[in-house]
Amino acid sequence: MDRTERFYKIDQLIGERKLVTFAELKDALEVSPATLKRDIQYLRDRLNCPLIWDREAGGYRYESGAAHTGSQFELPGLWFNASEIHALLTMQHLMANLDKGGLLSPHIQPLMARLNVLLGTADNTAEEVRKRVRIIGAAARRMQLSHFETVGSALLRRKRLMITYHARGTDEVTEREVSPQRLVFYRENWYLDAWCHLRKGLRNFSIDAIQKADVLVKSARDVSEKTTDEVLGAGYGIFAGSKVQWAKLCFTPERARWVAHEQWHPRQKGTLEGDGSYLLEIPYADDRELMMDILKYGPDVEVVGPLSLRKRVQDLLLQATQRYA
Template sequence: ALPGLWFNASEVHALLSMQHMLSNLDAGMLSGHIKPLQARLKALLGSADHSAEEVEKRLRIVQATKRTVSSKYFETIATATLSRRQIRLQHYSRQTGEESERTVSPQLLTYYRDNWYLDAWCHLRNDIRRFAIDAIRHVELTGDKAKDVSQAKLKESLESGYGIFSGSKVKWAKLRFTPERARWVAVEQWHPQQKGHIDPDGSYLLEIPYTDDRELLMDILKHGADVEVIAPDSLRGRARDEIGKMAVRYTLS
């Protein structure tokens, strides 16, 4: 190895993330490929002045909200996605508590916040939908060829809004963070298209696009009294209502 050769923060995170993901994949259709990849990643991590064992011992990635995915279902979904075949699945909606059967054409497998999602064309809704793979209760391949959706349409539907929720009707949220919280938030990326600036009083004004307010609202509320929703009125109202419910729950009897 070259003396002093090392990786930057993004490269280290990428290598460790890949290694961590591979080590957590159960045996399945990828089992024959996982070990060579892990060996290659280990060699890359140890290609500097420090051994791979020392790197693994001194650096770690913490997963806080990972949900368990059935290796059997993941294998079937991955096979369908790569071989361009439709699948029939039984999906559990956590929002409604109900199950539904869908026939979908897989487009992408997405790994987001330590969990796997299937982005697919839903033949029931005749539109793009995103399914949490851990919420899929049954899946099987069909004999039909998958419908292909253009990359432009996928990008428009899946990347326009905030977080994991897809959609095409974009709104813009305007948030003001206190000077104290601005020290953290001002250097964070909430969305690739976000806009932000520091006001004269030290507070931070952040503007971000969203199509569904559920995940955005959760991320706003975790900042407590250090953030205020300025616009739109609909999002401000949702935050106010949720804070009101929280206040009732924490009111001393």
């Protein structure tokens, strides 16, 4: 970690423990004794840090009654790396949109306050960071909080759920007894991975498509995380299937400059061809979501295989041409 990060670490340790020995600081910062001494001296002389050595207690602490925040002592601005600021802003984005003034609001507000402290520094307030860095969600669907809360309760209590579920693809409404395994936030929407006792297999359910949810007294059936990943995470997208195939997609040299740096699936394979085009191979079990992502690239992508997927794309393009002819 750099020096600024070390300053924040020292402040955090003393703030949490009230008293920290020299050895504890050195081990936590992973620096030499000489470097730690220079850091402490800089905090005192340049940043007016009320950090004192308590000889009787044998450690460093803040001077009693001295403020170590505000104008008297301010740590230099700390910038986050890309993954850290994305995680912090995403957490705020999720919590702000999950429950606006509803049942979870009293629990969310303290978390939001903590995130504001993390995002805000002496040089940049949290509001300034949010104004300058924006996360834009796409295709988010509105959901009913009451069902989300019921689902989450059953999930953590390891109880079964009786749900009334609207399958949008078939426009069919069914009652299902399910054993919840995990909640998944995917492409701005929430899904429940669960064992369906009606279908006798693992399925995923859109939370916003659950019309009714009741917690049952029966204990949920547990499915290992490995098995859940193998069944629901083997193919591309949120849809599951037992037969996994490999799609081969060839992108034009122009589009390859973007796609070559994208992750479509953890098990994908990518090859940059001699002419600059990019061959992407990804596993899929259900082609619905894959089809949508292929079509959005238009003439910049060719489905090399399998033939069944290639024909599906051709048929959809033909239908669209006939519809708007």
